[in-house]
Amino acid sequence: MSLFVLDASYTLAWCFRDRATPNTNATLKRLEAAADSAIVPPIWHIEVANALGKGVVRRKLSSERAQDIWAELALLPIRQSTCSLEVPKLLELAVQHNLGVYDVCHLQAARLKEIPLASNDHDLLEAAESYGVPVMRPQQANLHKGTGPVASRISEAGKADTLSLVYPRFGLVSYAVYLP
Numbered sequence: 001m002s003l004f005v006l007d008a009s010y011t012l013a014w015c016f017r018d019r020a021t022p023n024t025n026a027t028l029k030r031l032e033a034a035a036d037s038a039i040v041p042p043i044w045h046i047e048v049a050n051a052l053g054k055g056v057v058r059r060k061l062s063s064e065r066a067q068d069i070w071a072e073l074a075l076l077p078i079r080q081s082t083c084s085l086e087v088p089k090l091l092e093l094a095v096q097h098n099l100g101v102y103d104v105c106h107l108q109a110a111r112l113k114e115i116p117l118a119s120n121d122h123d124l125l126e127a128a129e130s131y132g133v134p135v136m137r138p139q140q141a142n143l144h145k146g147t148g149p150v151a152s153r154i155s156e157a158g159k160a161d162t163l164s165l166v167y168p169r170f171g172l173v174s175y176a177v178y179l180p
Contacts, residue, residue, distance in 0.1 A: 001034070001035060001036060002035075002036045002037075003113070003115050004036065004110075004115050004116040004117065004118050005038065005039055005040065005041075005081070005106050005110040005113065005115060005116070005118065006039070006040050006044065006078060006106075006118050007044075007106045007117065007118060007119035007120070007121060007124065008048050008051065009119055009120035010024060010118040010119050010136070011048055011073070012048065012051050012120075014028050014073075015048075015051070015052065015069050016055065016060060019138075021139050023136070023137065024138050027118060027136065028076075031077055032076065034077055037077035037078070037079065038076070038077065038118070039078070039079055039080070039081040039109060039115075040078055040079070040080060040106075041080070041085060041105035041106060041108075042080055042105075044080075044106075045080075047102065048070075048073065049070065052066040052070060053066065081109045081113070083109050083112040083113060085105055085108055085109070087101075089108065090105060093107060093108060093127070097123065097124075097127040097130075099123055099124060099127060103121060103123075103124045104124075104127075106119065106124065107124060107127055107131075107133070110128060110133045111128075111131055115134075116133065116134040116136050117134070117136065118135075118136035119135065119136075119137075120137070120138050
């Protein structure tokens, strides 16, 4: 079983169909099968609940569906992080990377636990990579070079390409599908 830090932006891809990608769907399936588990800082619950509420207000989902999604998320192996998040350090990281303090809560949890960070926030992922934190993106646009994941590409002429990213240290596999 692999462990990673889960950002609300990545989670919301499971809640709103227009945000889903092959990567986010694969991650959800691994969590549902208990093949992976995630940790989240305390702010995650508020961020996800806020987005679900906004989805109801904007008529993207019903109030009942928002409640069902929350109940479904509660069944996944997602646990609150026990790492200490000291406000002075969070402020320093937020200013240094021009991020919100709630975003750097995820970054700091991944740094302290030395585990990958799953997010849809480009700036947050860049900050994580600057510290050598492996990242999980909803869509893998560029291959990582250097100490990042080992990439392999499976391709057949005229068919979709599948890019497989393996994080050997963490046992995580991330997939992205590219259509020609």
